[in-house]
Amino acid sequence: MDAEPLDAWAGRARVRRRRLRTVRAYAFGAAGLLLAGCASMPDHGEIRPVQASQGVDSQVRVFGVPPADKASPAEIVDGFLEAMTSDDPQLETARKYLTEEAAKSWRPGSAVTVLSSGLNRVATRGEKDPEGPSWKVTGKKLATVDERSAYQPETGDAQYEEFLQLVQDDEKQWRISKPPSGLVLSESDFQRIYMPVNKYYFAAGTLVADPVYVRQRTDPDSRMDPTTQTVQSLLAGPSRWLGPVVESSFPTGTELRPGTKSLSYDGQNTLRVPLNDKADNVAQPQCKKMAAQLLYTVKELTGSRLDQVELLRADDKSSSLCSVTEVSAAAIAGRPAIPEYQYFVDKEKRLVRMKLDTHSEDxxxxxxxxxxxxxxxxxxxxxxAAVTYDERRAAVVSEDGHGLTVVPLVGGGPMPQPMPIGRGGKAATLTAPSWDAAGDLWVADRDPQNVALWRVPGGAGTPEKVQVAGLGDGKITSLKASPDGVRIALLVERDGHKKLYVGRIERPDGKGDSSAVSVRELRDAAPQMVDVTTMSWAPRGRLLVVGRENGGVQQARYMLADGSMIAASLPGATGLSEVAVAATEDEAKPKPVVAFSEDGIVWLPPGAQWRTAADGRAPVYPG
Structure with missing residues (x-):
């Protein structure tokens, strides 16, 4: 039998199945009757109205259809693959396509495989084969999501392939005896079912965003709502990639109080989180750090204001361990100061600064x-140039691109001597520098004879070459250390294309076991783009990436550091060759995106259009 794309046969299957299931949603007032496309609900049970102010999506759920009596092996495979995308509790409808033993052992929550295109399935053995019918399911892998909810993009042309074995049960009904090890979803289904969230851990006294994915609605396995899923993931610990350089304040074994399925807010915008007895005896400073981790993790999830998080003891529903407010959590979080200025190089090749009032058009x-x-x-x-977060020092690269000098921005005196980096060759070799939150300075030398990544401890110590594991023959053309100091974004040129990678910075005085600072486990941070022009770190652990997808035009998109794409994009990205985003968490006073284009320095205030700001190039915020 020839392979048939899942998108095609699934479409025909849905047409057939809509005869067996209905979508009913009522809205009161002028909204009238709301219909929800191919989403479905059971054709029995309570019908609840949808309030017009809620929108359809807040009530609509997608449910699988149980296998029909005497269904063929092909129909069993089709029905199972579709039922994996449903919101059934414990994915019980999908389990009905499995043998009794397979239904008990199947662990769909253990991992998710995300396919970039439609599934293909083909029969490898027919019904009359002595071993029973078997179907091969294939597709192009986009990413996987592991048991800790971490997203990992696939590199190269990775292929998914699994074999589904079917047998007949005692009632001569075909069932799958060997299901996939976890969930297998198309990219569109994954985006419908899951959403990205950040959980937060500490590194050198600074909170670090660890991006993961949770289900947008109640999880079929745990029956937890999205907030509770995220808190549970936080308590389980950081992702494997980030784990070596961060730590959690929660004692080992800390979990939610048994039976907790939902977390809610009281009338004072306080979230109360009941924990098990592992956290009962922590000291107040540690407890407040725990609460700060929770507040930063949860406040990005809710549309309502979160003013306070309170941790509760295991033995008493009302007994408080500690609490933090948004203000006190900010003091614990150790975030960089909100920048006062934006900096750039003017037409006379001087480093200048300016203030931009983002709330005034005049x-x-x-x-x-x-x-x-x-x-x-x-x-x-x-x-x-690059400016420290406290805006008291600048690292500048000389006009010829060979010399790197750290200069105070307060007081007078002569120019300091340049660092012993980048002295050779005729062409400019040094990249623009970057400061991290620990006060270290980073720069790359592009000299073909001396290609290297350099770190200057504290911006004043002896420069050190930094090993970049996995760089190979790639040449670093641009870099940006993250505000949290544990990641570095590298723009790497290889085979005529520039790709964006994020590496983990391991320090000997941190959790890493290396004897010197190194960059490890490079991962593709923009796998959808064939060429990246420029990038900058943005608030909440994101990256603003300017580049081009295969066959597309230049665009600017916000992306998570794990390589997954966020829908938000910037208008009018064509022609941008440098960008800068203030990595501030102050959402009440967001700073504009600043860029360099053919019109000079331009800036994009929140909710506005690009405006020309000045004549110059190389725009940067502190960092």
Whole structure:
């Protein structure tokens, strides 16, 4: 039998099955009757109205259809694959396509395989085969989501292949005896069922975002709502990729109080989280760090305001371990200060700064030279720069691209001596530098004879070469250390294409066991793009990436650091060659995206359009 794309046969199957299932949703008032496409509900049981203010999606659920009597092996395979996409409790309808033993042992929550295109399935053995019918299911793998909910993009042309074995039960009904090890979903089904969230852990006193995926509705296995799923994932510990460089304040074995399926808010916008007895004896400073982890994790999930998180003891529903407010959690989180200025190199090749009022259309930004030795006559000519988070020092690359100098932005005095990096060759070799939250300075040398990633401890120590595991023959053309100090984004050129990778920074004084600082486990941070032009870290552990997909035009998209794409994109990205985003968590006063284009320095305030800000290039925020 020839292979048949799942998209085609699933479409015909849905047409048949809609005769067996109905969608009913009522809205009151002017909204009228709401119909929900191919989503479905059981054709029996209680029918609940949908309030017009809620929208259809808040009530509609997708449910699988049980196997028909005497269904053929092909219909069993088709029905099972479709039922895996349903919202049934414990995926009970999908289990009806399995033998009794397979239904008991199947663990769909253990992993999710995401396919970039439709499934194909083909019969490898027919009904008359002595071993019974078998079907091969194949597709192109986009990513996997492991048991800790972490998303891992696939590299190259990874293929998915599994064999579904069918047998007849005592009633001569065909059933699957060997199901897939976990869930197998198309990209569109995965995006419908799951949503990205950040959970937070500590590294050197700073909270670090660890992106994971949870189900958008109640989880079929645990019966937990999305908030509770996320808290459970936080308590289970960080993802394997981030685990070596972060730590959790929760004692080992800490879980939600048994039976907790939902977490809710009280009238004072307080979330109360009941824990088991592993957390009962923690000291107050540790308890408050635990609560801060929870507050930052949960506040991104809810549309309502979250002012406080309170942790409850295991033995008493009302006995408090500790609590933190949003203000006190911010003090614990150790985030970089909100930037006061934006910086760039003007047409005279001076480092300048400016303030932009993002709430006023009338105020014109006026650049001013930065204070300190850089403007002492004769002014030092700069090709690129980076400014520390406290805005007291700048690292500047000289006009010829060979010298790197750390300069104070307060007081006067002569220009310091350049660092012993990037002295060879005629062409400019040093990338734009970058500071991390620990105060270390990063830069890459692109000299073909001295290709290397360099770190300057504290911005003043002896420069150290940093090993980048997995870099191979790739050349780093641009870099940006993350504000949390545990990740670094590298733009790597290989075979004429520039790809974006994120590596984990392991330090000897951290949880890593390396004897020197190194960058490990590079992962593709923009697998959908064949060429990346520029990038910048953005709030909440995201990246703003400017690049081009295969056959597409240049675009700018926000992406999670795990390589999964977020739908949000920026308008008018064509022509942008450099971007900068303020990595501030102050959503009440968001800073604009700043970019370099053919029009010079342009900026994009939240909810507005691009505006020309100044004549210059190499825009940066502190970091």
């Amino acid at each position: 105020q014109q930004a006026k650049p001013e030279p930065v204070p300190g030795p850089l403007t002492t006559p004769p002014a030092f000519k700069v090709s690129s």
